[in-house]
C-alpha cells in the first residue's frame with residue numbers, strides 16, 4: 168500500500184505536535200519538581216491556558232498572577248472579619264485580626280512588585296516573595312502561638328495556606344532560574 172505524500176506530511180505534523188505537547192508537559196513537571204508543592208504547582212499551571220507557550224520565567228509569572236488575587240481577597244476577608252470583631256467588641260480577636268490586616272497589606276504590596284523584575288532582577292523578585300511568605304506565616308501564627316486561653320483559632324487557615332503555597336511555588340520556580348545570590352542556591 169502506498170501512503171500519499173499528503174498523509175505522510177499530516178502524520179509527521181501529528182507526531183511533531185504530540186512531541187511538542189510532551190515536551191511542554193515535561194517543562195511544567197520538571198519546573199514544578201523544583202518547588203515545595205509539585206502537585207499544586209502542576210495543577211495550577213495546567214489549568215491556566217497561558218502556560219502553553221510559557222518559558223520558566225513565564226510559568227513563575229503565572230503562579231504569581233494566581234497568588235496575588237488570592238492574597239488580595241484574603242486581605243479583603245480579614246478586613247471584613249476585623250470590622251465584625253470590632254463591632255462585636257471581641258477584644259483579643261480583633262487585635263489579632265488587626266495585626267493580620269497589617270501583615271496582609273504588606274504581603275499584597277510585596278506580591279504586587281514581584282513580577283515587575285522577574286527575568287531582569289530575579290533577586291528582587293525572590294526578596295519580595297520571601298517577604299510575602301513571612302507576612303502570611305506571621306498572620307497565621309498570631310492565632311496559633313499568641314492565642315490566649317479561651318481565645319479563637321485562626322479563621323483563615325485555609326486562605327493562609329493557599330497563599331503561602333502559591334507564593335512558595337513561584338519562589339521555587341524563580342530560584343530555579345538563578346539570581347547570582349546564595350539565596351537562589353538553596354530551596
Ligand SMILES: *[C@@H]1O[C@H](CO)[C@@H](O)[C@H](O)[C@H]1NC(C)=O
Pocket residue numbers: 235236239240243275279
Ligand atoms: C484588591 O482588592 C480591592 C477590593 O476588591 C481592589 O480595589 C484592589 O484593586 C485589589 N488590589 C490588587 C493589588 O489586586
